[in-house]
Amino acid sequence: MADLTQEQWQEQLKNDDNAVIIDVRTDAEFEEGYIPGAIQIDIFNGAEFLQRAKQLDPQKNYYVYCRSGGRSGQACMLLNSIGIHNAYNLKGGIMEWQGETIE
Template sequence: MADLTQQQWCEQCEKDDNAVILDVRTDAEFEEGYIPGAIQIDIFNGAEFLQRAKQLDPHKNYYVYCRSGGRSGQACMLLNSVGVKNAYNLKGGIMEYKGETIN
């Protein structure tokens, strides 16, 4: 797991042909706006989160975000624990994200 600044996260994700963007916020938060192409898996729903995490391709690179960076950090550690090698946490979360979002 790596904590990346907004700039690092965006630049790395943009250049990564193997990137998957994960939004780990709740359904209500997701509906307020999300990063284009993001897959939502609510970390607050622990059992479902772990089940879906185990189904992810462990060879992909996961760019993970939440509201402020805390939950996504936890999600990255959980992803690592189920065999995902590359999980990148967006420091500051979507609150500080300056890129495109879908509302």
Template sequence: MDLSQSQWREQLSNDDNAVILDVRTEEEVNEGHIPNMKHLDIYNAGAFMEKAQQMDTSKNYYVYCRSGGRSAQACAILNSLGYKNTFNLLGGFSEWEGERTV
């Protein structure tokens, strides 16, 4: 499910079962990221699939990338693996106005 920046922040702040997933490259993550995220580079397909198959499918995954394209793809992959609740951040980190860590 696609969420706007404000919907994403509001829903995340009220979710006790949330996991934030950053699917950008390591170089992009090093330039800044949302606090308390898990990093899972979608461009590293083998590692992405391996880790995705080990994660808890009952959690709610809030997924972002730079602009929203890779995270939408990641949500589709996770959904195909049996994940029930994946949320794509529209506009991605480039439009993020919330807290960030460098």
């Protein structure tokens, strides 16, 4: 897992053809706005999160965010523990996101 600053995350994501964005917030938080292209997997729903995580392609690069960076850090560690080695945590989460969002 790597903690990336907003700038690092955006730059790396922009140049990555193998990228998947994962939003680990709740349904209600997701509906308030999300980063374009993100798929939502709520980490608070532990069993479903793990089940869906195990279906992810371990060859892809996962850019993970939450509200402030805490839950997404946990999510990256979980992804690492099931064999997904390229998981990138967005430090500061969507609260500090300067890029585009969909509301």
